[in-house]
Amino acid sequence: MERSLGRELFLELTALERERDVGLFSEGLWRTAQRQEASGRTDFAERAYRWLKDCGTADLRENAERRLAVVTGGGSFGERFERLSQGFAKEASDPAMLLAMGVGGSIYKATKLATMSRLAGRAGYWGRGLGMKLAGGFAGYALEAPVFTAVGRWGRGEKLLGPGSREELLSSCLVLGAMKGGGGLSRQVLRGRGNPALE
Numbered sequence: 001m002e003r004s005l006g007r008e009l010f011l012e013l014t015a016l017e018r019e020r021d022v023g024l025f026s027e028g029l030w031r032t033a034q035r036q037e038a039s040g041r042t043d044f045a046e047r048a049y050r051w052l053k054d055c056g057t058a059d060l061r062e063n064a065e066r067r068l069a070v071v072t073g074g075g076s077f078g079e080r081f082e083r084l085s086q087g088f089a090k091e092a093s094d095p096a097m098l099l100a101m102g103v104g105g106s107i108y109k110a111t112k113l114a115t116m117s118r119l120a121g122r123a124g125y126w127g128r129g130l131g132m133k134l135a136g137g138f139a140g141y142a143l144e145a146p147v148f149t150a151v152g153r154w155g156r157g158e159k160l161l162g163p164g165s166r167e168e169l170l171s172s173c174l175v176l177g178a179m180k181g182g183g184g185l186s187r188q189v190l191r192g193r194g195n196p197a198l199e
Contacts, residue, residue: 009036009044026056030064037071040090046071096155104148104176112140141180145173
């Protein structure tokens with residue numbers, strides 16, 4: 001059990017287990033659940049909030065029910081927004097994520113440039129203009145997503161092909177693809193607005 005919970009949480013729960021006063025036990029479990037939720041361990045927080053909602057003291061039941069709703073994707077707009085913004089700030093400042101973004105972006109640019117330089121001057125659609133940019137962008141994207149995923153997993157100390165790697169790669173493909181597609185589309189729209197010939 002210590003391995004699945006982590007040593008610190010295991011010791012905290014072991015000490016809390018000795019508490020015989022239901023009020024003090026509930027308060028201690030409430031604080032532990034909040035800390036675990038803040039650190040991203042929502043699996044434990046969800047179980048603790050469920051117990052507090054059903055068995056905790058009366059003053060904590062309503063709070064536990066509200067936090068449980070937020071952890072499981074419900075709750076009020078403000079509570080959901082607060083939780084998601086905290087998660088975004090944590091992800092955006094994660095060194096592994098920043099490293100993955102930097103390496104992935106560099107791979108994208110280098111691959112796009114190399115592909116476009118190989119295609120430049122060739123006859124046909126792919127050797128000039130938009131076709132050449134699309135081919136370069138697609139080649140860069142095809143390498144960026146797996147590199148982004150691999151560097152992120154390495155930075156977090158996870159196995160490259162460990163549990164969840166397939167889902168993480170698919171998620172990276174979707175997010176990066178949407179970002180590249182949205183960015184390219186908005187650039188084209190903005191260029192078109194500034195070009196009198198297209199108006």
